[in-house]
Amino acid sequence: MMSAMPSLRRAAVRMWPASFALLLLAACEKPDHLPTVSATTALALGKLIFHDTSLSASGKQSCASCHSPDHAHAPSNALPVQLGGARLDQFGMRAVPSIRYLAATPAFAFDEEGTPSGGFNRDGSAETLAAQAERPLLAANEMANLTRAAVVDKLRRATYAPAFRAVYGEKSLDDVDTAFAALSDALQRYQLEAPEFHPFDSKYDAYLAGKVALTDAELRGLQVFNDDKRGNCAA
């Protein structure tokens, strides 16, 4: 009995850093103790969401992982397809496209020759960028959330959740469908409105604006590109 006291005390002393850490953790779990990230517009929120790896099942993948802003919003590596899924071991179905200049994509339709065009994704099935956002968030070989509810659950714990409520309304994260629609809207607004998605900064853009001249070789290439008899790339 006599010797139990000091050893208990020693155990308590040994345990106290752990319990202190637990206390801190409990405090951090409360939303009002989270560091808040400010964003006052849907566009700014969309940018945070686009870069947020916590919205994936792996916790390691965001939209920007496959659509890197420093690589024309295409992948930053030379792999034929990207890996995704909860353990980042699932192969993608096709090469990841750049997602620049999509503001110019018309809605899906058949043209006068019956050729399908427009819409988002390889089959044009997503009518808007907001509708498109659901696919990567839920695809088993991409961000791999099982349900919309799982995405919203993660969103509620995001550092920018208070900003999200400030922009989309106090109750915007309460209901799954409302929250998912707001998240999709923010992603769409970011892609449509942020200049980084449509910089128009190529030499050809400058040429069209009358600011630079093309070299002879470039002019010959442009002629071939526009030549109907050579397959007409422009078509």
Ligand code: HEC
């Ligand atoms: C694991 C890689 C990966 C991640 C992560 C990813 N994407 Fe993609 N993205 C793709 C692939 C592959 C395609 C082509 C799919 C298709 O065409 O069916 C694509 C297509 C798109 C398109 C359509 C492009 C077009 O021209 O139709 C948009 C827009 C897009 N992604 C936005 C996003 C957004 C927003 C996120 C985050 C919520 C995201 N992507 C996350 C791989 C990824």
